[in-house]
Amino acid sequence: MKKAEVFEFFRRLAEDNPSPTTELESGNPYQLLVAVVLSAQATDASVNIACRPLFEKVRTPAQMVALGEDDLRDAIKTIGLFNTKSKNVIALSEALIRDHGGEVPRTREDLQKLPGVGRKTANVVLNTAFGEETFAVDTHVFRVGNRTGLAPGKTPEEVEAKLEKIVPQPFRRDAHHWLILHGRYTCKARTPECWRCPVIDLCRYEPKTPAPKARAKPGTSGGRAA
Incomplete structure (x- = not known):
C-alpha cells in the first residue's frame, strides 16, 4: 500500500474502534x-x-x-x-x-x-x-498483513518489520490491536466478511467475498401465506 493508503487504512479502523485493547482480562x-x-x-x-x-x-x-x-x-x-x-x-x-x-x-x-x-x-x-509502540504479530495480524497487502511477509518477523516501518503516528501504539480485532471479527481466516469491511477499497484481496443472500421472510416464497 502507498503511504496515504496506509494512513487511511488505520484512520478508518480507529474511527470504528477508538480505544482498542487486548481481550485478555488482567489486573496488573x-x-x-x-x-x-x-x-x-x-x-x-x-x-x-x-x-x-x-x-x-x-x-x-x-x-x-x-x-x-x-x-x-x-x-x-x-x-x-x-x-x-x-x-x-x-x-x-x-x-x-x-x-x-x-x-x-x-x-x-x-x-x-x-x-x-x-x-x-x-x-x-x-x-x-x-504503552510501548510494539507490533505483536499473531495469526490474525499475519493474515491481515498479507491478505490486504498492508504488510506482506513470509514470517511473523517480516510482517512485524514491515509494520514497524510503515505504520504512521498517531496509530502506532494501537495498530496491532486494530489488526488483531479486524482479523478476528471481519477478515476471518476461512471466509473474510468483505461486504462489511471498512477498508474494502484499500485491500488487495481478490475476489472479495460477497454478502450472504438474505433469508426469505416467512410467507414471501412458495405462494401466498395461509
Whole structure:
C-alpha cells in the first residue's frame, strides 16, 4: 500500500474502534504476562474463563509460586497445553522473583529470557502494560498483513518489520490491536466478511467475498401465506 493508503487504512479502523485493547482480562502487568503465555494456541475467551478465579487469589509471582504447579495445572486444565504452560508460568514467576524483584521487566530482551515468553508475548506485554509502540504479530495480524497487502511477509518477523516501518503516528501504539480485532471479527481466516469491511477499497484481496443472500421472510416464497 502507498503511504496515504496506509494512513487511511488505520484512520478508518480507529474511527470504528477508538480505544482498542487486548481481550485478555488482567489486573496488573504480571497477570497480563501470565494470560498472554496461557493464550498460546488457545482462545482469549478460554483463558479468561480459567483465569478469573485464578487471578482472584494470585496477583503476584510470589503468590503463584506459593500456589504451586499442581494447583495451577488444575486451575488451567481447560486450556490447551496446560501441562507445559503450568511449568512455564511457575518457572517465569520464580525468575521474576529471583532476577527482577518480583516485577515484570520493561525490555523485550529481559522478557524473552523468561520461560515460555517469545517475541510476540513480549511485544503484547510491552504494548498493553507499558504503552510501548510494539507490533505483536499473531495469526490474525499475519493474515491481515498479507491478505490486504498492508504488510506482506513470509514470517511473523517480516510482517512485524514491515509494520514497524510503515505504520504512521498517531496509530502506532494501537495498530496491532486494530489488526488483531479486524482479523478476528471481519477478515476471518476461512471466509473474510468483505461486504462489511471498512477498508474494502484499500485491500488487495481478490475476489472479495460477497454478502450472504438474505433469508426469505416467512410467507414471501412458495405462494401466498395461509
